Amino acid sequence: MDFLQGQLEERKRRLETAITLAPSNANAEALLREVDSALDRFATGTYGLCETCHETVEPDRLLADPLLCYCLDHLTNSERAALQRDLDLASELQRGLLPPADLTVDGWETSYHYAPLGPVSGDYCDLYPYGGSLFFMLGDVSGKGVAASMRMTQLHALFRSLIGMGLPLADIVVHINRFLCESALAGQYATLVCGRADPGGGVELFNAGHLPVIAVQQGAVRLLESNGFPLGMFCDSAYAPDTVRMGADDMLFLFTDGLSETVGADGEYGVERVARLVAQQVAACASEVISKCLEDLRRFAGSNPGMDDVTLLAMRRAG
Numbered sequence: 001m002d003f004l005q006g007q008l009e010e011r012k013r014r015l016e017t018a019i020t021l022a023p024s025n026a027n028a029e030a031l032l033r034e035v036d037s038a039l040d041r042f043a044t045g046t047y048g049l050c051e052t053c054h055e056t057v058e059p060d061r062l063l064a065d066p067l068l069c070y071c072l073d074h075l076t077n078s079e080r081a082a083l084q085r086d087l088d089l090a091s092e093l094q095r096g097l098l099p100p101a102d103l104t105v106d107g108w109e110t111s112y113h114y115a116p117l118g119p120v121s122g123d124y125c126d127l128y129p130y131g132g133s134l135f136f137m138l139g140d141v142s143g144k145g146v147a148a149s150m151r152m153t154q155l156h157a158l159f160r161s162l163i164g165m166g167l168p169l170a171d172i173v174v175h176i177n178r179f180l181c182e183s184a185l186a187g188q189y190a191t192l193v194c195g196r197a198d199p200g201g202g203v204e205l206f207n208a209g210h211l212p213v214i215a216v217q218q219g220a221v222r223l224l225e226s227n228g229f230p231l232g233m234f235c236d237s238a239y240a241p242d243t244v245r246m247g248a249d250d251m252l253f254l255f256t257d258g259l260s261e262t263v264g265a266d267g268e269y270g271v272e273r274v275a276r277l278v279a280q281q282v283a284a285c286a287s288e289v290i291s292k293c294l295e296d297l298r299r300f301a302g303s304n305p306g307m308d309d310v311t312l313l314a315m316r317r318a319g
């Protein structure tokens with residue numbers, strides 16, 4: 001509160017100077033009236049309280065805009081419209097980070113499905129061909145909404161820039177884990193699978209606290225389980241790669257818990273059901289596997305609404 005009061009007093013001084021220099025500045029005058037009114041609220045002890053419900057206005061919002069007079073539940077129409085515009089823009093920006101649909105590169109055929117529950121998502125999905133390999137990333141930032149989506153965009157930028165520097169994937173994972181540990185909000189972390197698929201079928205992948213990756217090799221299913229902590233949890237976590245060799249028509253399937261934790265009349269969807277379903281799609285191409293999976297999910301969930309973001313990624317080795 002002292003910090004905010006200091007900020008407001010500083011703002012008042014600057015506005016007064018601006019008005020002295022340009023006396024006909026109507027914007028500055030209107031702003032000065034708002035700042036004065038906020039300072040009055042400090043004097044009467046009502047600063048930071050919502051004018052409608054008299055509850056505390058969210059502190060993070062006040063820090064971003066010390067002139068706020070209403071809590072999130074009681075925004076004015078224009079504030080609500082401004083917030084919606086911000087969210088729409090953020091949503092568009094996040095969609096713009098997604099890789100091309102049905103990307104085929106160097107003997108790998110891919111398809112993904114990315115469905116945020118709200119306007120923005122903490123789910124992360126990327127495919128990045130670089131240096132003759134196809135890098136793939138799929139993860140889930142803890143929490144929901146804007147904070148999680150900001151972390152997701154950071155992961156996107158970090159992976160792409162570090163891959164672009166030609167670093168080994170093992171080093172990239174360690175760097176990003178340390179970066180997140182040093183800068184994360186308390187309790188914010190990301191479960192994530194990242195890997196490098198080579199044109200010859202060799203795959204190196206890291207699973208940091210994420211759900212298993214389903215590998216279907218010659219019709220046999222293997223679950224590649226996590227062997228490390230989520231990124232952003234412990235600075236000195238070590239990460240060991242899984243290496244697999246994928247033959248013609250073999251498939252890797254990655255997903256977030258929005259799929260496996262969907263609840264239907266029979267309980268939770270579960271990893272086993274995902275594995276069974278993927279294993280049945282021997283003859284299907286990557287995009288067919290995704291649509292079969294979504295069909296099955298809809299059938300399973302019935303009228304239950306989704307509770308989480310759902311992201312799926314299928315990668316099939318061309319025959």
Ligand SMILES: [Zn+2]
Pocket residue numbers: 050051052053054055070071072073074
């Ligand atoms: Zn309120």
